[in-house]
Amino acid sequence: MSSYALTDETAIDILIFWIASTDGSISFAEQGAVKRVLENMNYTxxxxxxxxxxxxxxxxxxxxxxxxEAIVYIRSNFSDDGQRLTYSLLDTIAHCEGGPKKDLNEKLERLKKEWGV
Structure with missing residues (x-):
């Protein structure tokens, strides 16, 4: 287990980073999508x-x-609806620049499988 203490918010933050940085950087459009997603979740x-x-x-x-650990945390600590909402928000970030590329699709498919969404 990691020395980093996960919370609902930090687990989502880590997965946002994982999705948004797939191409090696986080674009202005992705940053805007992250801000909207976090505001919708009442996170800061x-x-x-x-x-x-x-x-x-x-x-x-x-x-x-x-x-x-963040994937497992969400699977273990979020309700089915919470997992679906989290997936939807990550999918929104993945699509903010028009559509996910192969690497992003693989990550999204993995989350679908892990969380059963």
């Missing part, structure tokens, strides 16, 4: 930025482990 950009700063200080292997 403050926590998101803190989580992103902490991710930036982690090794690649640690980030990969955190992503796995």
């Amino acid at each position: 950009m403050n926590t998101y930025h803190k989580t992103m700063s902490q991710i930036g200080a982690m090794s690649t292997d640690h980030v990969k482990k955190m992503i796995e």
Whole structure:
């Protein structure tokens, strides 16, 4: 288990990072989509930025482990509706620039399978 304590909000933040950074960067359109998604969930950009700063200080292997833990956290701690909502919000971010590419589709398909949505 990681030394990073997951909450509902930080688990979502980690998966937002995973989806939004698939192409190696987070675009202005993706940043706008993230802001809208977090506002819709009544979460703060403050926590998101803190989580992103902490991710930036982690090794690649640690980030990969955190992503796995976030997926499991959501599966274990969110209701079916919560998992569907989280998937929908991540899908919104993935599609904010027109449509997900192959790598993004693979990530979204994995989440569908993991969460049964």
